[in-house]
Amino acid sequence: MKQQANTNSSSTDKSNTSPIDGAWELVWEDVAGTVRSTGKPTQLKLFTNGYFSYLMEDSTGKWTNAGAGTFDVDGKTYKETHLYNANPQYVGAQDWQEFDMQGDTLVFNLFTKVVLANGEDVTSRFPKKIEKRVRAGNKK
Numbered sequence: 001m002k003q004q005a006n007t008n009s010s011s012t013d014k015s016n017t018s019p020i021d022g023a024w025e026l027v028w029e030d031v032a033g034t035v036r037s038t039g040k041p042t043q044l045k046l047f048t049n050g051y052f053s054y055l056m057e058d059s060t061g062k063w064t065n066a067g068a069g070t071f072d073v074d075g076k077t078y079k080e081t082h083l084y085n086a087n088p089q090y091v092g093a094q095d096w097q098e099f100d101m102q103g104d105t106l107v108f109n110l111f112t113k114v115v116l117a118n119g120e121d122v123t124s125r126f127p128k129k130i131e132k133r134v135r136a137g138n139k140k
Contacts, residue, residue: 016050018073020099023136024106026056032127044136047071052080076100078108092117095126104135 025041036042043056053068067090069083078097082090096112110129114122 018047018050018071019101020047020073020078020106021049022047024133025136026131026133028132030130032129043133045133077112089116104138106133106135107131108133 024045024047026043026045027041028035028037029042030036043054045052045054050070050072051068052071054066055063056065058064065086067082067085069081069085071078071080076098078099079094080097081094082092085091085093093114093116095110095114098109098112100107108129108131110131111123111126114126116122
């Protein structure tokens with residue numbers, strides 16, 4: 001089932017909810033074969049009614065990376081469009097990911113495809129990545 005951003009101004013319209021809606025903490029990631037698990041969340045990502053936002057640590061442990069925009073879910077495929085991003089190059093960019101959700105655990109396989117706002121496909125610039133998230137407040 002495909003979910004799209006809510007364009008209805010009514011806050012009671014739930015037609016764009018998706019199974020991934022909620023607050024998720026990144027607790028583990030594998031970037032091109034290198035596993036990173038710090039024992040504490042390194043990103044908080046929120047999904048609600050077709051919108052996402054995130055705040056994450058940079059490589060020095062400072063919470064400086066952030067972005068927000070819209071998302072669609074079609075089966076196990078997730079596509080996000082960045083409307084705001086700490087890195088201006090990614091404003092308007094879209095990326096596709098595959099995901100699997102088991103209860104309160106959400107695993108994303110990134111990046112299936114990445115396209116900048118100007119239409120340039122930059123997928124090859126991004127390493128293959130697996131991210132494990134748990135619902136905020138659940139420690140698994």
